[in-house]
Amino acid sequence: MVVGFAIVAAWELVTAAGVIGFRRPIYNALALVGNMLGLAVLFLMLNAQFLFAAQVIVYAGAVMVLFVFIIALMNPESDVTLGPARGSEWMYGIVFGLIFAALLGVLLVNQGLTGRSGPFTPEVINAVGNVQSVGTALYTTFLFPVEVTSVLLLIAAVGAVYLAMRRIR
């Protein structure tokens, strides 16, 4: 289990670096697809089969295919390549990133992590089923957040339509 997690976690880190590292948008998008698939595998390893399926179908499938299509449509002939990053930005990023990583490392080595196990153990989940557990949580405990999300999507849609569709006079 730990070995499996380590492999997937390493895959996640590499693909995440690819998302920001590649110079061609299409590669960034493909790296993101890889990242989302890895995340789906992590869900599977945590006994969350429903989230695994949703992640693959919705994110890695539908959303990312749209991303790739749009990039392909926008640049039919040649991919847009981003300009080279400025040296000083890289330097700041690396210096502060290392400081941050060192701080985290010291904390973890000294203190260790103490997470709290919740009520949803694999046995409990398997007794009622994955889909039902997620559905019940969404429509009871998190009913209000789910409803607010719908408002959020409405506002986002209005904003997107305004930015994309309004003709410039």
Place this chain on the structure above:
Amino acid sequence: MTINLNGIGIDYGAILPELIVTGTAIVVLFLDLIIPARRRGWLAAVSIAGLLAALVASIPLWGQSRAAFGDTVVADSLAAFFNVLLIVISILTVLISPRFLRALDLDYGEYYILVLGATAGMMLLAAATSLMTIFLGIELLSISLYVLSGFARTALRSQESAMKYLLLGGFATGFLLYGMALIYGATGSTTLRGIAAFTTASGLGASSNVLLLLGIGFLSVGLAFKASAAPFHMWTPDVYEGAPTLVTTFMSVATKSAAFAAIGRVFIATFPSIASRWYFPLALIAIFSLFIGNLVAITQDNLKRMLAYSGIAHAGYILLGILPGTAEGFSATLFYIAAYAVMNFGAFAVVTALGAGGDRTADLSYWRGLFYRRPFLATVMTIFMLSLAGIPPTVGFFAKLFVFRALVDAQIWAPLIVAVIMTIVSFYYYLRVIVVMLAAPDEAAVEKERVGISTGTVIGAAAAATIILGIFPAVVLNWATHAASVHF
């Protein structure tokens, strides 16, 4: 397995103000399709009517303590305080909008929908008592504001500002969400009440719980970004400068208020038992904000940028009130937020009135001799500048006084000394605006333009409030004290 909804406490009364504002946004969305383009002023009228209804609906929440929907939102005095503040800001924004939207050729119904959406998000944030609703409130207000900052679609500056805000905002949201995930992992709860219960119960264990502390750290980054406190302030000057001044007016005061509502709920209400752990980082953020905001503001020749840095500095003052973790400090914070909302809204509204596009008219050289060209605007701007500097008899003086008094009572000296010194530094750039307006005018830049009745009234009312609250601060202070007492 049956789904039982009785246990989660469905209480539409508790979220009635938010419901009304959201409903108004949907009504405006439909009306926009029906109403001919020339009559879009009606959309503003409908928005104001809805906001007024929400204002009325907020008042019964005062003095209550109704946790609703599985402890994700609460209707209490603190929420009512922020509801009233945010709705009033929103009403004033809509009141001054139609004229400038027409002037900029941006008179689209989406503007009102997005302002209402942002207001609903901010109100939700102020009432949120769960990590989920805090996140959704922040996202709702952020997405509305991303689009609003890019609302001037033909202006490159506006587009740049929206893009910067979106990218950096998304980055900050990543921190926020990661922090929330870690806090959930450490405490096993998404509601602030559950998190507080875990933190208190585990006593000393909580203050050495790495997962929890890291989570709080990341959460602070996300919230400080929204409050534009240094060192998470980088986006503020560019976004404030590039966005249409009308939008800057709204977001500079409303976003900061809502963000500090959440900061109060998180630090004061949820983590008082580990105050010794968050005191130092928050004090550092406050001191950074005071330094960077005040010192960089001196060098700015563009009024929108100057006010952006001044906003960063004020985030520092507001944060100072959180530090003691006392009822006195928190009520000083609330009073400061209200005072800042009034005076900063006024200052930006004057910048808007002088030129909504704000490319050239926000430049300090344009303000030369304003007293002789636009005496009304120059006079009220003087009042707002004096208040932002904290000179009596304005509300800004008492705002600073209450915060400083709370720090003295809590024996917190280092941040206090920085704040006092930086206040004196800030006199320079606030008073410079007044001096420039008094200088002999250039003959070239003589333009006669009327302020307009609604804008004039709004700006005049803000100026009057700045002075009246500076003479009688007790009313608002009592409200703030009562609202703050919710969590003590």
